[in-house]
Amino acid sequence: MSQASIRAEQPTAGEQEAGPVVELRGVSVDFDGPPVLEDISFSVAPGETRVLLGPAGVGKSVLLKLIIGLLRPRKGTIHLFGEEISGLPEEKLFSLRVRAGMVFQESALFDSLTVRDNVAYQLIQERTPDDVIDSRVHEALRFVGLEETFNLYPASLSGGMKRRVAIARALIHEPELILYDSPTGGLDPVTSTTIIELIVKQRDVHSTPSLLVTHRLQDAFTLCNHRFDVEKDHMVPLPDGETNPNTTFLMLDEGRLILDGSLHDLVHTDNKFVREFLE
Amino acid sequence: MATSAIERTSKDIVLAVQEYSLFAWRAMLNLFRPPIYWTDFLMQSDIIGVGSLPIVILSGFFTGGVLALQSASTLSEFGATAVTGRFVSLTMIRELGAVLTGIMVAGRNSSSMASELGSMVVTEQIDAMRALGVDPLRKLVTPRIFASISMLLLLTIVADAFGIVGGAVVTVILNHQNGTQYFNSAYEHLSFSDILQGLVKPLFFGYLLSSIGCFYGMRTTGGTEGVGRSTISAVVTSSVLIIAVDFVITHILLTIFPT
Numbered sequence: 382m383s384q385a386s387i388r389a390e391q392p393t394a395g396e397q398e399a400g401p402v403v404e405l406r407g408v409s410v411d412f413d414g415p416p417v418l419e420d421i422s423f424s425v426a427p428g429e430t431r432v433l434l435g436p437a438g439v440g441k442s443v444l445l446k447l448i449i450g451l452l453r454p455r456k457g458t459i460h461l462f463g464e465e466i467s468g469l470p471e472e473k474l475f476s477l478r479v480r481a482g483m484v485f486q487e488s489a490l491f492d493s494l495t496v497r498d499n500v501a502y503q504l505i506q507e508r509t510p511d512d513v514i515d516s517r518v519h520e521a522l523r524f525v526g527l528e529e530t531f532n533l534y535p536a537s538l539s540g541g542m543k544r545r546v547a548i549a550r551a552l553i554h555e556p557e558l559i560l561y562d563s564p565t566g567g568l569d570p571v572t573s574t575t576i577i578e579l580i581v582k583q584r585d586v587h588s589t590p591s592l593l594v595t596h597r598l599q600d601a602f603t604l605c606n607h608r609f610d611v612e613k614d615h616m617v618p619l620p621d622g623e624t625n626p627n628t629t630f631l632m633l634d635e636g637r638l639i640l641d642g643s644l645h646d647l648v649h650t651d652n653k654f655v656r657e658f659l660e
Numbered sequence: 661m662a663t664s665a666i667e668r669t670s671k672d673i674v675l676a677v678q679e680y681s682l683f684a685w686r687a688m689l690n691l692f693r694p695p696i697y698w699t700d701f702l703m704q705s706d707i708i709g710v711g712s713l714p715i716v717i718l719s720g721f722f723t724g725g726v727l728a729l730q731s732a733s734t735l736s737e738f739g740a741t742a743v744t745g746r747f748v749s750l751t752m753i754r755e756l757g758a759v760l761t762g763i764m765v766a767g768r769n770s771s772s773m774a775s776e777l778g779s780m781v782v783t784e785q786i787d788a789m790r791a792l793g794v795d796p797l798r799k800l801v802t803p804r805i806f807a808s809i810s811m812l813l814l815l816t817i818v819a820d821a822f823g824i825v826g827g828a829v830v831t832v833i834l835n836h837q838n839g840t841q842y843f844n845s846a847y848e849h850l851s852f853s854d855i856l857q858g859l860v861k862p863l864f865f866g867y868l869l870s871s872i873g874c875f876y877g878m879r880t881t882g883g884t885e886g887v888g889r890s891t892i893s894a895v896v897t898s899s900v901l902i903i904a905v906d907f908v909i910t911h912i913l914l915t916i917f918p919t
Contacts, residue, residue: 451787472795479793489788503792550792 408457482551541572709811720819724826745845748827762865770873777877812866853917
């Protein structure tokens with residue numbers, strides 16, 4: 382295992398002392414009907430990657446939107462970067478959202494802007510000089526392996542390329558938290574592996590805390606069983622029996638959190654639904 | 661069953677009015693609070709102002725022509741065809757220039773605002789913008805309102821001018837009257853209150869058509885079908901409200917400046 386990846390796996394003393402990046406306590410939400418999420422409590426620590434599992438339509442995307450303040454809970458509290466956001470007015474949330482990056486399920490790229498302007502969206506709003514923007518966009522696109530798409534429009538990209546551009550857009554501002562909403566949903570296995578490799582790279586190289594929503598178990602296991610080798614510049618499997626200690630799991634069923642633990646907890650749970658999901 | 665349906669519909673209407681009022685108020689306040697996105701304002705001014713110019717010129721010209729045709733046949737019964745110019749200019753400047761331009765621009769731009777913003781909502785682009793720390797109300801709505809108000813004012817002046825020209829063409833070519841007399845009559849009887857009426861109305865109409873277009877766009881639900889519904893609602897509501905508000909403004913201004 383390379384020095385870089387070993388360092389990345391263990392949070393620093395400062396990170397361990399700091400409070401959680403995200404903390405939800407007793408969060409419930411509904412949309413004028415039965416509850417979508419009920420009494421959800423968990424946290425994301427600095428340097429931690431949490432994988433949120435659950436079948437489609439269980440409220441995983443809603444949970445991500447709650448964390449970044451795009452939706453409001455009916456009950457409970459949400460702390461983002463230590464600040465309680467559930468009652469915060471919209472205009473005060475913008476400064477907190479700038480510190481986080483979010484990759485949407487369907488990429489949500491601005492279709493009237495080029496890839497360059499999509500990736501640089503935050504920098505353009507901050508009136509960063511053009512030459513700095515160009516250099517940082519090239520760097521972000523190089524990270525996701527799509528430098529050649531600089532001047533293209535989203536309509537001319539494939540689904541997998543759009544997701545990678547969305548990841549570049551989320552990462553360009555060096556976020557303190559990344560939220561991935563089903564980044565591999567609807568993609569072929571090869572492209573899915575490319576996306577997961579990018580997530581592992583971000584986790585192991587930059588130690589950015591993240592919350593990844595997926596219903597694909599293979600993605601979750603790949604995240605847990607692989608590390609990014611900086612020297613080889615690609616993802617490699619961990620030795621047999623080893624897993625990434627900072628990658629942990631959450632599982633939702635019918636709007637409730639039914640599991641919060643490590644890979645070991647996930648595969649050894651007695652919960653009937655989790656066992657069926659794994660099988 | 662019927663009572664509960666009426667109650668539900670009433671509540672929905674009250675809720676929509678409340679939401680629109682808050683939305684329009686916030687958008688209005690943003691006109692005076694930084695950051696103001698000037699680039700977006702200029703782009704929208706180009707789309708709304710320059711883009712609407714051909715339809716405004718054509719509709720103004722032919723409306724003026726029709727007014728001259730209709731008025732001449734009636735006025736000739738009283739031997740008063742010499743005041744055709746006065747009739748056309750007063751009608752265009754005080755009333756039809758602003759209302760017609762408002763309705764034409766509502767049909768063209770209120771619908772495009774609703775469909776553009778609606779598409780952004782259903783494809784999560786609005787959420788993405790919020791997640792990137794940018795306020796969609798400031799970035800997308802306020803520049804559109806600001807541009808609509810300022811451009812509608814200018815477009816109304818253009819419509820008034822071409823309406824009077826259209827009336828002149830009909831008067832001279834079809835009615836075989838004197839052009840100088842037409843323009844003298846059109847100009848001499850104009851007063852400050854006439855001009856004021858004509859220039860106050862587009863400010864309200866521009867605000868109405870853009871805030872309604874953006875409001876329906878931003879509250880779109882139900883995918884592409886929902887975008888279609890929002891577009892229809894935006895055009896219908898803004899067109900009807902332009903006529904209703906025109907009545908109210910005219911009544912108020914006539915009370916202040918009695919003729």
